[in-house]
Amino acid sequence: xxxxxxxxxxxxxxxxxxxxxxxxxxxxxxxxxxxxxxxxxxxxxxxxxxxxxxxxxxxxxxxxxxxxxxxxxxxxxxxxxxxxxxxxxxxxxxxxxxxxxxxxxxxxxxxxxxxxxxxxxxxxxxxxxxxxxxxxxxxxxx
Numbered sequence: 001x002x003x004x005x006x007x008x009x010x011x012x013x014x015x016x017x018x019x020x021x022x023x024x025x026x027x028x029x030x031x032x033x034x035x036x037x038x039x040x041x042x043x044x045x046x047x048x049x050x051x052x053x054x055x056x057x058x059x060x061x062x063x064x065x066x067x068x069x070x071x072x073x074x075x076x077x078x079x080x081x082x083x084x085x086x087x088x089x090x091x092x093x094x095x096x097x098x099x100x101x102x103x104x105x106x107x108x109x110x111x112x113x114x115x116x117x118x119x120x121x122x123x124x125x126x127x128x129x130x131x132x133x134x135x136x137x138x139x140x141x142x
Contacts, residue, residue: 004043005044006044006045007044007045007046007047008044008045008046008047008072009046009047009048009049009054010046010047010048010049010067010114010116010118011049011050011051011054011055011062011065011067011116012048012049012050012051012116013050013051013116014115014116015037015048015050017093017115017116018037018048018114018115018116019037019048020093021092021093021094021114021115022037022039022046022048022092022114024088024091024092024093025088025089025092026088027039027046028040030045035049035050035053036048036049037049042133042134042135042136043135051065067116067117067118067119070119071111071119071120071121072118072119072120072121073120073121073122073123074120074121074122074123075122075123075124075125075128075130075136076122076123076124076130077124077129077130077134078124079108079124079126081124082100082108082109082110082122082123082124083099083100083110085110085122086099086100086110086112086122089112089114089120089122090112093114093115094112094113094114094115094120095112095113096110096111096112097111097112097113097119098110098111100122106126106127107123107124107125107126107127108123108124109121109122109123109124110122125140127140128140129141129142
């Protein structure tokens with residue numbers, strides 16, 4: 001298996017609400033078949049899919065799928081941008097879980113949950129500078 005993530009799919013109880021949230025953040029949807037919403041990212045894609053259909057595809061009950069044990073992360077170019085993203089997420093309908101704050105390793109982070117409960121970390125990592133297109137690499141880009 002290649003060491004990469006191509007598509008992140010979030011199971012959603014309310015597809016219209018989830019789509020509206022990400023569009024309110026300024027994300028642009030790509031053309032897809034009915035029943036799935038996809039946003040192209042830098043090197044990956046984020047898919048929104050009905051939770052009941054995701055559970056069916058996986059062969060389990062929708063109630064068995066949770067969202068609290070993992071986070072998605074969006075790294076920013078500046079420390080100040082962390083608070084800006086959190087503000088935009090709140091305006092779009094997110095619940096702020098932890099406001100922007102400095103962390104022990106020298107970064108600056110905050111957390112929000114989208115309307116479906118998927119948790120996002122927004123982080124500025126001064127040791128992992130983003131590429132010109134916003135791409136993230138743990139060791140950063142020169």
